[in-house]
Amino acid sequence: MATHRVPLVLLACGSFNPITNQHMRLFELAKDHMQRTGQYQVVGGIVSPVSDGYGKQGLVLAEHRIAMAKLALQSSSWVNVDEWESRQPDWTETVVTMRYHYGRILKEFVQSVGTHIDSSGNGTPFPGPAPQLKLLCGADLLDTFKVPGLWLDDHVEELVRDFGLVAVSRGGLQPERAVHESDMLSHHRRNVFLVREWVRNETSATEVRRALRRRLSVKYLVPDPVIEYIHQHNLYTEDSEKTNEGTALRPLIKQAQQPVESLDD
Template identity: 75%
Template sequence: MASCRIPLVLLSCGSFNPITNQHMRLFELARDHVHSTGQFQVVKGIISPVSDGYGKQGLVLAEHRVAMARLALQTSDWILVDEWESRQPDWTETVVTMRHHYRCILKKYQQITGPSPQLKLLCGADFLDTFKVPGLWRAEHVEELAGRFGLVCVSRGALQPERAVHESDALSRHRGNVLLVREWVRNETSATEVRRALRRGLSVKYLLPDTVIRYIRQHDLYTEASEGRNQDTPLRPLTKQGPAQSLDD
C-alpha cells in the first residue's frame, strides 16, 4: 500500500538557463520508476535554480530563470520552484542545498507518523560525469550525496550512467542508493542548443513551453550580449573548493 511506502522528495539543482521540456520530463520519468520499485511514494519535486554566483557563461539573472521555471510548471500539481539557492550571494554546493531542503522536509513531517521522508537528487546521466572533473567536487561531498541522500539518474542519449557508477568508488559503495532510470523515448533537448537557436532567431517552439518563449521575448533574453556574460569568469566551484582532490581518497 502507498501509505507504507517511504515519502520521497526529488530535488533537481542546475542552471535552468532556460528550463526546457526535458528538465520537467525527467521528473515524470523518475516518479514513474521510483513508484515501480514499491519502496517509495514521491510526494514532491523541487527545482532549485543555481545562484548568479555560479559564474557560468551565458547565465541570465536568477530572477529570470526562476520566473521562467514557475511559468513552465504552472500545470504541475507536484513540482515546484524553490528560490533559496538562487538567492544566495555565492554559489552553493549541491550537498549544502540538499541539507537545507532536508531540514525543511523533516520539519514538515515531524508531526506525521510513519516512515521518515527521504530526499534524493534527480539528475541526468551527464551529471554523473561531473564527478570526474578535477576540483569540481569535494570527495566528502560525493560520499554524503551518495551515502546519506542518494540519486535518481535518468539516462540521456548514448551516455551510460551504469559505467559512471562503476568507475566511481563512492557511487559503487552506495549503488543501492543510486536509482538508474532508462528513458526509452529519447529527448535530448539541450539548453545550450536552445540558447544558440534563440540567438540566431530560430524557432524553439515545442522545445520550451509557450509561456517561457513569451517571457524570453518580453525580456529580450538570450542574445549575443547575454551569451558573453561571465565569459572570462571561472566556474565558482573551481575557485571556491580549493585544490583538486581525488574523489576516492
C-alpha cells in the same frame, strides 16, 4: 512490496537557463521509476535554480530563471520552484542545498503528522517511514564526479550515502559504467537509481539559447509561456551569451580554496 512506502521528494539543482520541456520530463520519468520499485511514494519535486554566483557563461539573472521555471511548472501538481539557492550571494554546494531542503522537509513532516500516543501515554514520533530526499539529475552528472576540483570527495560521499541519486539517462550515455568505475558509487550502489529514457529527447538549454540567438523557433522545446517571457525581456542574445565569458566556474574556485586535507584522494 513494503507495507509503508517511503515518502520521497526529488530535488533538481541546475542553471535552468532556460528551463526546457526535457527538464520537466525528468521529474515524470523519475517519479514513475521510483514508484514502480514499490518502495517509494513520490510526494513532491523541487526545482532549485543556481545563484548568479555560479559564474557560468551565458547565465541570465536568477530572477529571470526563477520566473521562467514558475511559468513552466504552472501545470504541475507536484513540482515546485524554490528560490532559496538562487538567493544566496555565492554559489552553494549541492550537498549544502540538499541539507537545507531535507531539514525543511523533516520539519514540515513532523508538523503534519504530529505525535502518536502509545498505550502507556508516551508521545512518540508518528509510526511510519520518514521522508527521504534524493537528487534528480541527468546521467551525465555521474561523470562530473571525476572532474578534478569540481567536487569534494566528502561531499559526493555524503550526497550518495545520506541522500541518494536518481539519474536519468538519455542518448548514448552509459551511467552504469560510471558507477562501475567509481569505488564510492559502487559501494553505495543501492542508493543510486538509474532511469532509462527510451524516447530519445536531446533537448538542451545550450541548444535552445543558440536557436534564440539566431532567431530560430524553439516552440515545443520550451513551454509557450517561457517563450513569451524570453521575448518580452529580450533574453538570450549575443550580448547575454558573453556574460561571465572567460570566468572560471565558481565551484572550481571555491573548492580550490578548501583546506588541502579536504581535497585528498
